[in-house]
Amino acid sequence: MSFDLDVTHPYFAKAVALREAFARDAVDRDKAGGKPLEQLRLLKESGLLTILIPREYGGAGEPWSTALKIGREFAKVDGSLGHLFGYHFSSVHAAFLRGTPEQAADIYRRSAAGNWFWGNTANSFSKSLFGRRDGDGYVLNGFRPFTSGSHVADYLQIAWEDHTTNERSFAAIPTSREGLRIEDDWDGIGQRQTGSGRVTYTDVRVHRDEVFAFKADQVKPYQTLTPFQQQSVLLNVFVGSAQGALLAARDYTRDKSRPWVHSGVEKHIDDPWIKRVYGDLYTRTLAATQLADQAAQALDDAWARGRDLTEAERGNAAIKIAAANVFAGQVALDVTSQIFEVMGARSATTANGFDRFWRNVRIHTLHNPAEYKTRNVGHWFLTGDHPEPATFQ
Incomplete structure (x- = not known):
């Protein structure tokens, strides 16, 4: 066994081709850090960013194992890309796990149609981003550390604490949202192109329909x-x-x-x-x-x-x-x-x-x-x- 993927599988064949392309400059990109923009372009062109979205919403309806094995293939040459690819899907599915069926369907459809790449600012331990109610939405101020993929994302899964009750809420917003500053300041010894640094929020507005209907005391x-x-x-x-x-x-x-x-x-x-x-x-x-x-x-x-x-x-x-x-x-x-x-x-x-x-x-x-x-x-x-x-x- 040589750890090869089954290239008769169409998505695995694409993964192998991408891995070979990623390998050409993997050493230089590791040294440089920053954003893997060309690699993200190739990923978007490949169609692999939508494979776990259900078919009825414009995806391929593949199981999690398909994405995990593809991420494993990328990690053979570039751990950062394996990391980013896998975490992308975790954020894609956040609305299914934390929102209503209608919210999940909407996110799936728009993500598939836009071929979005997802990042996250939902660090579990950091109590550094707080929101206050404003009308029918929230206004957020603070920051999140360790925000993998934020530096190249189209959309973000986010989380914050209510500044009065400390209750945690979740939502999805575009990276173009006013007041959002992606610092891209990750300086870890490894995973150097994951962009796992800080994102700062200054009066960032989150609309009511972007907030997931998640209740911590009613978890299934x-x-x-x-x-x-x-x-x-x-x-x-x-x-x-x-x-x-x-x-x-x-x-x-x-x-x-x-x-x-x-x-x-x-x-x-x-x-x-x-x-x-x-x-x-x-x-x-x-x-x-x-x-x-x-x-x-x-x-x-x-x-x-x-x-x-x-x-x-x-x-x-x-x-x-x-x-x-x-x-x-x-x-x-x-x-x-x-x-x-x-x-x-x-x-x-x-x-x-x-x-x-x-x-x-x-x-x-x-x-x-x-x-x-x-x-x-x-x-x-x-x-x-x-x-x-x-x-x-």
Whole structure:
């Protein structure tokens, strides 16, 4: 197995072609940071931004697993694009999870017709954006940090706290809205083109029909699927990064690495040490890939249940996604670090850009601690109790 997508699938064929295009300047773009505008143009031309929108609203009606595997393919060369592509779909579906059926239908139709790319400013922990009622809408002031995709988005999923009650509200607004300033100030060590910096709000008006009809005290199981979407995107970026790093390292080892002076072999790939390390890294990456596929199927199954999703069904999916996330993150960290040991000292130059794989994974795994997901899985295994729905589980 070489981690290849099935190119007989029309959307996977497009993904492979795009991945090859993204690879041409991935190292230079990682160094530059900023906006992947040309890559976004290619994504829009490909039609891939609408594939998860139901057919009746102008999309392709594909399952979540299709988008996750495409994001994984992009992450083989560029973790930022895998991240942005996956998070786009989480925001597209926000109206379905938090709004009325009429709001969801309207968002789906307009997004498909406009071929919109979505970002978000709905950071869960930041209590830094507040709204006050004004007529039949709200006026927002403050900021949100960690706003992935905002710097290139057409539309944003947003969240704020009421400045009197502290109650959280959600909405969708265009990035052209007056008073909205996208700082594009992300300076992380990795994921350098995700635009995950600050967005500032100065008297930004949100109209009543843009606010989702979400009540925190009336949440149904299907409305708690947002963490599954986000965690699934994360774990597939981990897997794609591990796959891409391993394949790139293999090519370098075959073509450029020199045998160690005391190895007793003429070719680096003939060294038993090198064979063992690659065998171990491949096996673990393959296992992470299989777990990722199982988790993607779990999300597909939960999503397909729609508003009929039960708490038990939700809980079963939570365990599969958590286990896959933890394992994928650890494997990706190990693979993206250990490849340098078997490629050799000359591989560790900025010109090669192999360090981007580790930097992307390292910063992405910090999104939430693996420790707590591992504990959730262990608690379930010992007691049979599923984790309570929460921001990251």
